[in-house]
Amino acid sequence: MGLLLRYRRPWLLAIIGLLAAPMAVQTLQPRSTFSEDEARMFRSAPAWPRTLQDWSALPLNVDRYLADHFGLRAQLVRAHGLLRYAVDLPSDLRVIIGRDDWLFLNGDGTIEQATGKLLREAEIAKFAERAAALKFRLERHGARLLVTIPPNGSTINRGRLPAWAAQAPPISEYDLMMQALAARGVTALDLRPVLLAANARFPTYRRTDTHWNKFGALIAYDAVVSALNKPEWTIDPARVVKGFEPVQGGDLARLLAISRDIGDEDAIIDLSPYGGKSPPATPIDTQFEDGGDLVESGHDGPTVVVVGDSFTRGYWQNYFGLRAGRYVWIHHEQCEFKDSVIEAYDPAIVVLAPVERQMFCWGSK
Secondary structure (H helix, E strand, O other): OHHHHHHHHHHHHHHHHHHHHHHHHHHHOOOOOEEOOOOEEOOOOOOOOOOHHHHHHHHHHHHHHHHHOOOOHHHHHHHHHHHHHHHOOOOOOOEEEOHHHOEEEOOOOHHHHHHOOOOOHHHHHHHHHHHHHHHHHHHHOOOEEEEEOOOOHHHHOHHHOOHHHOOOOOOOHHHHHHHHHHHOOOOEEOOHHHHHHHHOOOOOEOOOOOOEOHHHHHHHHHHHHHHOOOHHHOOOHHHHEEEEEEEEOOHHHHHOOOOOOOEEEEEEEOOHHHOOOOOOOEEEOOOOOOOEEEEEOOOOOOEEEEEEOOOOOOOOHHHHOOOOOEEEEEEOHHHOOOHHHHHOOOOOEEEEOOOHHHOOOOOOO
């Protein structure tokens, strides 16, 4: 027995050392409030409980605080993400690892939308009604409205989803939205066909990000201006796409804390055949926390307002800036954007373009 205990002592010391290392590192390193790798704020220390409800919530709040504040946390989270990515470890976390190492958001109902498990007809009707009301209001000012929905990455890259999610449903929320808009006389553009066709040649979405890439954004832009009967505004991809270049991992890789460890690629767009890039955007005030963008191109063209989100902000600026006299971008804010902000710029064209997973009026009554 004594021999056995002596044999175990080194292992016992090693285990104690491993458990004590994070604690020791935590006492030496400065307290951090933000994770750059995960792009999120750490949880603050819980306040001293004053009510019974506070006491009931205290264990969970303490657990969450400690999970964000321990030594070597960044290294361990990064190692965990790399391990999951390397072995395609299935998980119910915010990111799903698909075929060919593609990453997909597992949030905002994106996977349920792709599989047809979500069919929120009442919410779709609410958005369609909001679009119809905006159309009526714009027409009184001589402006026109086009609604288009940038698809989720899982909608365009269905073949790269895990096998259990790759089967196309008989009908999806995207289908229902197109039907609801048409029933109310709202001009709507389905971006899925053009993006799927282009995706057969080159990737239109990034492998480690929720967004389309610059090539996909250009394909969508060309489809939009064609639907607006502006063929002279189209940009020929064969003239401006100069290949693809390596870039750092995107927002989905950041959720795994491995954006610095895995690469991605994006299109190289050279607009010099069309006169180069548009002037830089000037910030404008809206009720959205990050405001909006205004581009004064100097061209003798109409004013275009895009009501969108991160799928359009920045991506379409240079394209519309080549032809429009003014280009304005504001956030849709789940239908809470102000019509008065749009009308202040006296647009001839308004494009309402929320991404598929956000094409609902969650905040509206």
